[in-house]
Amino acid sequence: MSRPRRDSRTLPAKDRMENAFWDLLADHEFSKITVTDVVRVADVNRNSFYYHFSGLPELADASILREVEHMPRPASPQAHMHLRPETEWRFYCTTMLEEPEQRQRLDRLALLTGPNSSNELMDSLRDFLRMTMMSILEIDTDSMDVKTSLLIDFSVGGILAVLQDWPRMRETITVDDLMSDDLALLTMSMYMAMSKESLRSYLGRVISADRAPMPNYMTATLGAPTFA
Template sequence: MPRPRRDSEILPAKDRMENAFWELLANREYHKITVTDVVREAGVNRNSFYYHYSGLPELADSAIMHIVHNASPTLPTPGSDPDATWRENMTNLLQSPEHRERLDRLALIAGPHSSPELVDSLRDFGRLTIINSLQLPDKLDLQTDLMLDFTIGGMITVLSRWPQLRDSVTLDDLLDEDVAVLAMSLYLSLSRTDLIGYWHRIFRNNLLAAEAAQ
């Protein structure tokens, strides 16, 4: 006689439907996915689906929002070393199966099975997450707003190429000085931290290292 399953072993219906959405999107175009497909994949009934969601677009928004929120990187704290934070984030990204799964799923939104609506949703949630994480004001000045759009656009471009990169990119690639400096510069520019001081420190350390090598 099979052992009864404990409640803790069964994912809530919303989690199962979001997982079903990602599984289906990996195998077919978004506009070809139906509510029937979702409930069948998730093992729930249609009443359960419509109890939680008004339709497939709301499910998609919920799935994207949760992935973006859970994939948010650790941000440097006042007085911390942004380089160390970058190394911590990149190490977690490549060595944590959970982080890689989130990245794989986000890449689906920038992939061939997606739609303009899904990309817009990813862009909106990405912007909101960065604004909240950096505690930016509700009304952004033009420079910050443009930098935010530039950052989100770059992230979506990287996600579109992730299927080709995921098996070849290494930790050393992501810890390359040029990559790290670019990423930290974007962060510092958005957070209005002492960007000039950061650059002065980078150049001073590089100069000292060059002099020591002579």
């Protein structure tokens, strides 16, 4: 089969079809969207659709994966050893909330938790979030321990909860709303706990830099014995 023509003045056909998926999902239940709808909105022919995708589920997966993969990524765990948690947290929140492309990404991913979604779309979102997080942390399934697996699942659940609330808060939330030292430390500590780096060393640097007394719960955590 010859490759479909691409008008250099427009987006590639594949991109237009992925955009069409999101446009349609905003107004229609996924179960009622058809290939005919997609090719009409994307202004492509059916041959072009089936050149790129075997069907609507594959289009949905490609669309979701693209958005998840292009979410802002935190600095590597190694870099975090030299960053204050609030510095990295502010950078991440600013990127997510103030860049138009990232706000559109949140709008789109939030559709997957809304009334027009399906169990299959939710499963794909959950799987791709988990897969991407493991990629960032350079963790593979075979070497992942139970603790890390639970932390990743907990983090993915938190992201899904935020996406469910996003339509309600998108017009009012600001970066300053999220800038709490406690929240920054909690978020970065969870990230470090999932990584291969030492959480104990990271927290020690943070506390030392602040020259502040360590909270009782933190002292207990760092002083607790490690069990095999």
